Amino acid sequence: MGRYVARRLLQMIPVFIGSTLLVFSMMYALPGDPVRALAGEQTVDPAQIAAMKKDLGLDLPLWHQYWNYMVGLFQGDFGTQIASGRPVADIISEAFPITVRLTLFAFTFTVLVGISIGVFAGMKADTLRDRGLLILTLLLISVPSFVLGFLGQYFFAFQLGWVNPNVSGEANWNELFLPAVVLGSLSLAYVARLTRTSIAENLRSDYMRTAVAKGLPRRRIIGVHLMRNSMIPVVTFLGTDLGALMGGAVVTEGIFNVKGVGYNIFDALRHREGATVVGIVTLIVVVYLVSSLLVDLLYAVLDPRIRYA
Amino acid sequence: MPEALKDTVKDQPAEAPVAPRTDGKVGKPRSLWSDAWHDLRRNPLFVVSAVLILFLVTMAAFPQLFTSADPRYADLAKHYLQKPNWGHFFSEDWFGYDIQGRSIYARVVYGARASILVAIVVTGLVTVLGTLVGMLAGYFGGWIDTILSRVTDIFFAVPFMLGAMVVLTSFTERSIWVVILSLAFLGWTQIARVARGSVLTIKQADYVMAAKALGASTSRILLRHIMPNAIAPVIVVATIALGGYISAEATLSFLGIGLAEPAVSWGVDISSGQEQLRNAAFVLIIPSVMVSITVLAFIMLGDAVRNALDPKLR
Numbered sequence: 001m002g003r004y005v006a007r008r009l010l011q012m013i014p015v016f017i018g019s020t021l022l023v024f025s026m027m028y029a030l031p032g033d034p035v036r037a038l039a040g041e042q043t044v045d046p047a048q049i050a051a052m053k054k055d056l057g058l059d060l061p062l063w064h065q066y067w068n069y070m071v072g073l074f075q076g077d078f079g080t081q082i083a084s085g086r087p088v089a090d091i092i093s094e095a096f097p098i099t100v101r102l103t104l105f106a107f108t109f110t111v112l113v114g115i116s117i118g119v120f121a122g123m124k125a126d127t128l129r130d131r132g133l134l135i136l137t138l139l140l141i142s143v144p145s146f147v148l149g150f151l152g153q154y155f156f157a158f159q160l161g162w163v164n165p166n167v168s169g170e171a172n173w174n175e176l177f178l179p180a181v182v183l184g185s186l187s188l189a190y191v192a193r194l195t196r197t198s199i200a201e202n203l204r205s206d207y208m209r210t211a212v213a214k215g216l217p218r219r220r221i222i223g224v225h226l227m228r229n230s231m232i233p234v235v236t237f238l239g240t241d242l243g244a245l246m247g248g249a250v251v252t253e254g255i256f257n258v259k260g261v262g263y264n265i266f267d268a269l270r271h272r273e274g275a276t277v278v279g280i281v282t283l284i285v286v287v288y289l290v291s292s293l294l295v296d297l298l299y300a301v302l303d304p305r306i307r308y309a
Numbered sequence: 310m311p312e313a314l315k316d317t318v319k320d321q322p323a324e325a326p327v328a329p330r331t332d333g334k335v336g337k338p339r340s341l342w343s344d345a346w347h348d349l350r351r352n353p354l355f356v357v358s359a360v361l362i363l364f365l366v367t368m369a370a371f372p373q374l375f376t377s378a379d380p381r382y383a384d385l386a387k388h389y390l391q392k393p394n395w396g397h398f399f400s401e402d403w404f405g406y407d408i409q410g411r412s413i414y415a416r417v418v419y420g421a422r423a424s425i426l427v428a429i430v431v432t433g434l435v436t437v438l439g440t441l442v443g444m445l446a447g448y449f450g451g452w453i454d455t456i457l458s459r460v461t462d463i464f465f466a467v468p469f470m471l472g473a474m475v476v477l478t479s480f481t482e483r484s485i486w487v488v489i490l491s492l493a494f495l496g497w498t499q500i501a502r503v504a505r506g507s508v509l510t511i512k513q514a515d516y517v518m519a520a521k522a523l524g525a526s527t528s529r530i531l532l533r534h535i536m537p538n539a540i541a542p543v544i545v546v547a548t549i550a551l552g553g554y555i556s557a558e559a560t561l562s563f564l565g566i567g568l569a570e571p572a573v574s575w576g577v578d579i580s581s582g583q584e585q586l587r588n589a590a591f592v593l594i595i596p597s598v599m600v601s602i603t604v605l606a607f608i609m610l611g612d613a614v615r616n617a618l619d620p621k622l623r
Contacts, residue, residue: 014459014463015459015462015463015466016466018459018460018462018463018466019463019464019466019467022463022464022467023467023472023475026472026475026476026479027475138605138608138609138612139601139605141552141604141605141608142552142556142601142602142604142605142608143597143600143601143604144556144559144560144597144600144601144604145560146559146560146563146579147559147579147597147600147601150579150583150586150593150597151594151597153586154586154590158586158587243466243468244468244469246468247468247469247470247471248468248470250470250471250474251470251560251564254564265471265474266474266564269474269475269478269566270478277475281467281468281471281472281475284468284471285466285467285468288466288468289466
């Protein structure tokens with residue numbers, strides 16, 4: 001187990017370096033120039049721009065800039081925004097908790113409601129109830145989340161007046177309810193479908209028949225025997241989904257005006273603030289890598305036949 | 310895939326390429342493909358989605374068939390935010406007018422082209438690239454597999470939407486081809502993983518061994534023996550992904566980093582409709598419904614194809 005974790009952590013290193021380098025080089029290939037943008041329409045002495053670039057280390061070749069960035073990162077320094085002079089770490093520590101809250105909220109919603117729908121449908125596969133829920137999930141998949149966001153805003157905020165169309169700066173739990181439901185709806189549909197297929201398949205398996213024949217209580221058969229075996233594909237999906245949810249939060253945050261990571265990325269992209277974009281994407285990549293490692297470890301819990309040597 | 314899962318997969322009867330089915334005509338064995346086609350034609354899900362897709366593709370290819378109105382012609386004086394006339398089927402004012410007095414019906418018809426073109430071309434590129442990477446990694450193994458799999462991991466770790474945003478902001482002129490290439494650049498990883506997994510199991514098959522023993526060249530083994538047998542799961546994933554790319558194009562255009570005016574696209578219209586959400590919600594809702602119907606059609610098609618190609622569900 002320990003050796004397996006160590007090996008996985010080592011494998012993470014090239015992926016981490018590769019994906020940050022990918023985002024870093026995309027960001028620095030941008031045609032815009034953050035230093036020149038500071039001056040706006042005014043003409044500036046090219047020597048001045050060159051001097052500023054030298055101060056910021058922007059005149060170095062790409063690999064050198066990347067090296068400097070990485071060295072800084074491991075000392076907890078995410079760089080500084082060029083226009084505002086604020087450390088990126090400040091911005092991240094302000095925005096990240098909001099996005100994490102939104103994502104976790106959406107994730108919990110996905111897990112609870114998605115698995116319940118899936119079990120509910122899968123236990124009675126091919127009945128009217130199952131078909132109805134299947135159509136519901138198809139609809140959820142086919143409506144893009146930003147459309148769902150607008151529709152939610154239109155009905156619940158403008159028509160019914162139940163919620164505020166925009167989320168305040170504090171982003172309290174109750175304000176985040178609608179954005180979280182919108183963000184989680186796509187994953188919810190996938191989780192429900194995966195659970196349904198898996199439950200319906202495992203219901204026919206030999207161990208289920210044995211469990212019933214042994215006269216175990218129904219609650220134990222479903223809660224332990226069936227669920228534990230059916231959750232493997234669902235857990236796989238959920239592991240990669242956490243990172244995707246954080247990425248998708250960018251869109252949801254835009255609709256509901258949440259001042260989270262998405263808002264800052266947008267802002268940074270517009271002003272060519274490379275350090276901010278790379279910093280945030282790096283954190284999301286780390287979240288994704290760690291959650292997929294946790295999922296692989298969860299396999300062993302769910303299925304004792306799996307051993308990690 | 311963890312070890313235990315592989316065992317359960319192996320326990321299944323090997324993917325029977327010949328399904329001896331007796332329904333009237335006895336004896337004639339069918340290949341996986343003709344058997345799947347046989348199943349598909351009888352699946353109402355497939356028929357409905359195929360008809361819908363045919364309709365949408367016709368709309369994308371020949372928008373003039375559906376409307377004679379110009380999607381860019383704006384008449385502010387008369388038509389500013391005029392409400393839809395639901396009874397006026399297929400006429401210019403069927404869905405009302407947007408804030409600039411342009412016919413929403415005409416825009417919805419002409420917008421189909423951008424969405425469907427993006428989705429189909431991206432899916433095509435992604436399938437070719439992903440299958441190539443996955444097949445090479447799965448078949449050769451060793452250091453080729455290690456390198457290709459790590460590269461796949463790297464691209465997979467970058468969230469799709471965020472990556473597309475970063476790539477697309479680096480272009481000042483965003484034509485439809487820029488959007489297509491950016492989505493394809495980031496989207497191939499899922500197919501590569503599926504193809505690799507599929508090739509890993511097919512590689513062990515007796516007919517591959519036989520071909521090797523007979524001295525068939527590597528390219529012949531890959532193209533004639535492995536690819537036709539490993540491609541089924543790739544096709545399923547690709548059809549479902551197609552719907553996802555339609556939604557991705559709309560999302561990016563909506564964020565203002567995909568297509569932009571004067572391009573006519575559903576995403577662009579949804580984006581301009583959001584400002585009128587409070588007083589004229591139909592400007593946003595009508596193109597949204599079109600996006601949703603199109604995505605739904607492709608997802609249903611993908612579902613039907615999966616049911617037909619997956620022998621486990623028989």
